[in-house]
Amino acid sequence: MDIPSKHVFDALMDKGIDELHHANSVATACQFLRSRSLLSRGTVERLGITQTPQSSDDLDKRYGIWFDVFADSVDIHNRARRANAYGPVLFVFNTELINRSYTGRIWVTKLNPTKWSGKSEKQRWFQDKKDLEDNITKGTFDQMLVFRHCGGELPFKKFLKRIVLDDPQRTSEEDVDFYSMAVGALKLAMSYSNLDIPIERRVCRLGCKCNDNYGEDDERLYMMFDPKI
Ligand SMILES: [Zn+2]
Numbered sequence: 500m501d502i503p504s505k506h507v508f509d510a511l512m513d514k515g516i517d518e519l520h521h522a523n524s525v526a527t528a529c530q531f532l533r534s535r536s537l538l539s540r541g542t543v544e545r546l547g548i549t550q551t552p553q554s555s556d557d558l559d560k561r562y563g564i565w566f567d568v569f570a571d572s573v574d575i576h577n578r579a580r581r582a583n584a585y586g587p588v589l590f591v592f593n594t595e596l597i598n599r600s601y602t603g604r605i606w607v608t609k610l611n612p613t614k615w616s617g618k619s620e621k622q623r624w625f626q627d628k629k630d631l632e633d634n635i636t637k638g639t640f641d642q643m644l645v646f647r648h649c650g651g652e653l654p655f656k657k658f659l660k661r662i663v664l665d666d667p668q669r670t671s672e673e674d675v676d677f678y679s680m681a682v683g684a685l686k687l688a689m690s691y692s693n694l695d696i697p698i699e700r701r702v703c704r705l706g707c708k709c710n711d712n713y714g715e716d717d718e719r720l721y722m723m724f725d726p727k728i
Contacts, residue, residue: 501604510631524551528588529688541566542651582712587665596658606645667713684726
């Protein structure tokens, strides 16, 4: 169910959600910076540019959300104290972004699409302003903003405030530090589009498991950090 963006904006601000988040791999984040927009998975695929495969891709296609752009109300890495499955680059936006979305209407999930099987529309999506006011809560992973019918491309204009980048504290086979490699790639991508967004090295909460997560799977580490993959 689509809801006027003003209603979504008001509900989020009421709950103290003044920042929105989008996590992705270094390679895909570079594409976003070059195009000054968040792009849907479908759009990135159609353009024939690189993107990191995600386990939810088949599901997204099945549910018709492959051309939609997603944003989280929460920094999942920080809250869950683990690496974000979508990638080590976190874009942090001013919530104002949604007020300026040119679609004018936004969808908000109640459940992550990975849990949609057997659920009704009402269980999958927030229905209206009152539903948002009653049930949206800060820090709930399942509640995602979905920009549909935006042509798969959401310009973020001046609303991208900063980029938080994970440091896996590891080096490639050529002995290149993954964090430095990622910073270099993101800065190069910004130079193409005259952006100068601050990049912060993520400071983890005590007990964060991200370092273990990045050590579990070398192939995935490369997929997430190598700007060329
Ligand atoms: Zn961490």
